[in-house]
Amino acid sequence: MGLDATNSTVYDLLNDKMYLIPVNQRKYVWNDNNWQEFWEDIDLVYKENITNHFIGSIVLEREKSQEGIRNCFSIIDGQQRITTITIFFAVLAFVYAKNHNKEYFAGLNKPLFVRDDKNESHPILSEKANADVSLLVEKIFKHGNQCIENSTEMVSLKELFDECGTPAIIKKCFQFFYDKITVTADKDMQIVKKFQSIVIDIRYIDIVAENDEDAYAIFEILNARGQALTDFELLRNFLLKYASKDQKDGVHQKLKDISSRLGDDADIFLSHYVTHRYGIKSDKKNKRPYKIIVAKEKDKSKYSLLEDLDLKSKYYFKILTFKDCSRLEKKIFSFFKPRRQQQFRPLVLSLMHQLDLGAISLGIYEVNMQFLYEFFICYHLIGEQSSNKLQDVVHKYSENIENQFSLKLLDDFKKSMAERIPSEQNFCNSIKNIRFSNRWKAYSDNRKRENVRAIFEVLERELGYKGDFSGCNIEHCYPDSASEENCQIGNMMLLEKPINDKCDSKALAQKIGYYKDSALVLPSQIEPDFSIADRNEWIAKKLHSYISSLKNNA
Incomplete structure (x- = not known):
């Protein structure tokens, strides 16, 4: 296996290189916990003046020159860390531009951009690595240079994100570090610069594979070790x-x-x-x-x-x-x-x-x-x-x-x-629990409505109805406002909306005549003094008979 492993720092990582991310890598998925841990490590190095942070190994595969840039690498393992560090530096650049700090702002060109053989700049984390972060970096430097040169205000974060179409996860990461940095920047910009130096000096093991076969082997080894x-x-x-x-x-x-x-x-x-x-x-x-x-x-x-x-x-x-x-x-x-x-x-x-x-x-x-x-x-x-x-x-x-x-x-x-x-008895027992009402809050959610509609559509089909249900409403035969018991499925059926509207606020005896005008099967079966409990049982037995018959007819 052709590998080259060396001790390196982020300064080496983000220096005269361009990074790509192969298709077999995940998207950016770090969250608040990861960002908080990264920030606490930086803060600890600053406050305790201890040895710089170590972030493990980063595995790269050397690629052919692209866009006139000689040192191109695919990230095999380390995408989340490299992307996070890039966003962190992008936040610093935004803060420096906002504060019109020309020297500090210009100093971030080195870890964020690489120059090709025509001396043109490209984001180190390329469009083929993370197009959203790459675009964000370019726009920050475009607006930052204009802001500093013309002594104007920097664009707002919202304007920047809207212009770039930045996805939620990148916005959230950027905002996290922006909130942390601005608290410090308001106190002392020198501390912010110190944070930049701490990240530049972060140590890692740089592992470079020379071909696809080695890269995929490393990928599988890393997974076997618990990634x-x-x-x-x-x-x-x-x-x-x-x-x-x-x-x-x-x-x-x-x-x-x-x-x-x-x-x-x-x-x-x-x-x-x-x-x-x-x-x-x-x-x-x-x-x-x-x-x-x-x-x-x-x-x-x-x-x-x-x-x-x-x-x-x-x-x-x-x-x-x-x-x-x-x-x-x-x-x-x-x-x-x-x-x-x-x-x-x-x-x-x-x-x-x-x-x-x-x-x-x-x-x-x-x-x-x-x-x-x-x-x-x-x-x-x-x-x-x-x-x-x-x-x-x-x-x-x-x-x-x-x-x-x-x-x-x-x-x-x-x-x-x-x-x-x-069993049929199970159906008869459980169907009493199927209820819907616009009047009783406990039974009023939309899913209960849809469940009742679906059950009656199946029942109508079984009874021979061949028409469409799109223009039908749920009709409560006895007014559901009168009693909770009237919310049971045995008191309901589907009814065409025009007929349903005519039945509004009328007693059951008055509704019966309108029910006869329906093309649906169930409305014409309603009697003036029917029992909800008996109809619950009838519906349960009818549906049980229908679905059970399949084992005999198949």
């Missing part, structure tokens, strides 16, 4: 490590696309992906998604794996965002997401893929998606059952539908799910 790397970061490294020279650009781009598409949801996607593709439930220990994928794909084409990940990430993006979805998909995904229904996602990935492959028609796809939706309503909302009890079915059929597809599998899947529906 907190996500499964997606590890998988990126795995895919890049085995990419041929001809494939590398394509691999980089696909990984970048997946990361951009899924953002912070990349790891949860991988956990659902391994269930969908291999039928395995992952965890955060020995069965991490990364480990499962590497073990399963060890002797297979890594590029084919990446293409599949790219495709399935597009499906997953639809599940997360409801974008580019059909009307049915949007209804289902938007209903599942706030209720934290994630367990069906591996199944949905498999169904989406079979639709794309042409193995199932759009009609069959929608029938099975509708089944998942209705099953969730009956099993979870009415039956009050835990999704954990479905784990074995989801794992088995997600993988089978993906890899061994047949139409019979879809029937077997629905039958296996239906067998887990709780």
